[in-house]
Amino acid sequence: MTAIVVTETPIAAHPPSFDEIYSAHFADLAVQLYAYFGDRQEAQDVAQEAFCRALARWGTVARYDDPVAWIRRIAWNLAISRWRRARTALNFLRRQPPGEPRVAGPTPERVALVAALGTLPAAQRRAIVLRYLADMTVGEIAERERVAEGTVRSWLHRGRTALAERLGTGDAR
Structure with missing residues (x-):
């Protein structure tokens, strides 16, 4: 069994x-x-x-x-x-251009100009910047600011005079 x-x-x-x-x-x-x-x-x-x-x-x-x-x-x-x-x-980074070109920093004159512009009243500062940096005419500035052309000429004159004093150039044309 x-x-x-x-x-x-x-x-x-x-x-x-x-x-x-x-x-x-x-x-x-x-x-x-x-x-x-x-x-x-x-x-x-x-x-x-x-x-x-x-x-x-x-x-x-x-x-x-x-x-x-x-x-x-x-x-x-x-x-x-x-x-x-x-x-x-x-691979993407390797195909990119070698970077931004180096730009020299602001010159001492430019730093002094920006500082002097900062001391002007806003209306004079805008008029100076629009006239000399944006290449706008007195008429265009007057239209933009909604004032008479004579007012813009006054702002420009006063602004140039103040800048000349602050920058020591003595030339306010």
Whole structure:
């Protein structure tokens, strides 16, 4: 007579929790990515992003035969995408012109003129700027400011006189 031996087999081992997978595999994945990137922070960021994506789908991912392999694949895909974006940005920057041309700073005379203009009353300052920097005629300035042309001429005369005194030129034409 032979005896029948009955062994119990577990119906299904409980799938690992996210916390178990994270604590067991995060450091290993970060080290692998560090070897790829050469940048520890970048590697940790990518590993963290992969685990965040796994957590968002953990109900599905936990039932995979190897959830860690899925997380690793996501991490490597993210790493490759970041590398490609960085390469594209670098190639773009290399094709750019070498930068803005250097412009000399303001001369001492210009600094003194701007400071002197700042001391004039607003109407005189506007008249001087519009006449000599914007090349507007007295008539155009009068129309813009809604005043008589004689008023604009008066502002210009007073402004030039004040500027000549402040700048020490003595010429108020």
